[in-house]
Amino acid sequence: MATGSLRRRRAASGMPVVRRTAMESVVHALGWLVLVVALVLVLAPLAFMFIASFMPARDIMRMPFSWWPDSLFLDNFWQAIKGNDGKFIFPRAILNSVVVASSVALTTVLFSALAGYGLTKLKFRGSNIVFLLILSTLMVPFETVMIPLYVVVTGMGLQNSYAGLIIPFLLSAFGVFLMRQSLVTFPDELLDASRIDGASELGIFFRIVLPNMLPVMAVLGVLTFEQQWGNLIWPLLVVQTAELRTMPLYVVTFMEEKSTNEGAMVAVAALSSIPMLVIFFSLSQFFLKGANVFSAGKE
């Protein structure tokens, strides 16, 4: 099955192209079939979400579902934005999510870069132990520390506040790990040359190291933003008032309200997905790299 790229290389290097056997052709065609079926199954829910958001509730639930709506019904979006109580909590929730997710992304990138740089290029006695300690927290999933973390955050009086939403995620072990990995290959000569020129360590970090690390910082930033944008469990613990709800929390409460109809629900889903999909398709190389980091990093 994996002979396609081989064939191309052969063609490129002037070797005779081997013709496919009948068996190989069948396998190749079956491959296309699997891909197309998988594509339809994966994209159908997304397509449903966007198409249904333009339909009145009774059409969404009509059998069979019509993938081509008769007319564009925009009322769902208005209903979604103003909410069942007409208090426009949804735009506020989106804004809250933007604030929380971008703050977390920014601090994670900055502090991870600082720590990663300190651990690789400014080695001190015990720096390896410190790195191992940080790395060990990678094995501790958030769900196992959320209750004690909740005790810590309420102890600090930060429940039901932006600070309470942001502070537990200021930094990530994954971020430190990622930064350290990519800084190992950073040329020491460049740093030493700047030191001879009289640059301070902080100056070197901000003027030489950071500008050269932008791609990996973008990967980390994008992944962190995505994670926080979808974070449900922590806001569920610390948020008490409607004004502070983040988008995922709003989706839950909106779904639970009796007067919510399917049209408004699916419009909320579509509106909540659009920002992330736009970021995804415009910055797709960072997402793909981000997924690859996992496979490359551990080997």
Next chain:
Amino acid sequence: MARKAVKLTVATRRAMWGWVFVLPALIYFAVFSFYPIFNALWLSLHTKNPLSLRPPRFVGLRNYIDLLHSTSFWNSWKATGLFTLGTAIPLVVLSLLLATIIVSRLNFRRFFQLAFYAPAVIPSVVAAAVWLLLLDPRGIANQWVNFVLGLSGVDHKWLANPEMVRFSTTIVYLWEKLGFFTIIFIAGLGGIPQSVREAAHVDGAGGWQLYRYVTLPLLKPTTLLVSVMAMIFCMRTFATQYLFTQAGAPRESINVVTLGIYTTGIRDLQLGLANAMSIVLLVVMLVLSVLQFRLSGREG
């Protein structure tokens, strides 16, 4: 001060700066990772109601003993275990299959990668909300399954039947995470040196033989990594199950461990018990992670 600083050797000054750079991270991890873990351990040996002012009372291992005798604890591990195995295995197999096919195509590679990855960027709770409509008795799931099976008007009770709900959460999770693991496999396949495959090809290995005896063994580190990662991901699942139960799906069969910790700690306000549950989850996860390191170590 300034004169003293000049006297310090270059190495010591650099080491001092090293501490300065690492200090914020150290403080952060001390307060928000290590302290909570030890606090969880400590609290799991106590009873504490967060609403009362009374200090936690030491009860020894009673929380753990209570857990061992609690049917809901075992039930939630059953739910998590079934979900993890039932989801991680198809996830690994299907993403390997898709990655293999995508890598063997000359065109549309990037298109397929992006298309399969797209659901992963939809927040899981939003995805679950959309799937609630798809799995509705009048929804598209019933329509399509009936069409394929040649049935008409059968309701498969995706959200009503306790066993079907397990299956439904698995489908939602597969849909969300398939693209992510496919991309990791694509990277792993790309890491296999062309020369090895060409050598095997010259030796007369055909398509399937090449794949079975050359590609798959060389891909083993990636496969192991993906398997353990998929299991860890699955054990952490929360949003889908939470939204489904809030929407009225039968709770017991999808009351996974994370959901159990949340309900015990936050709704029932039994912090000691919730912490004991967290510690058990942590231990299981640690065993999995260590296993992952051992396995990848043996390979390397």
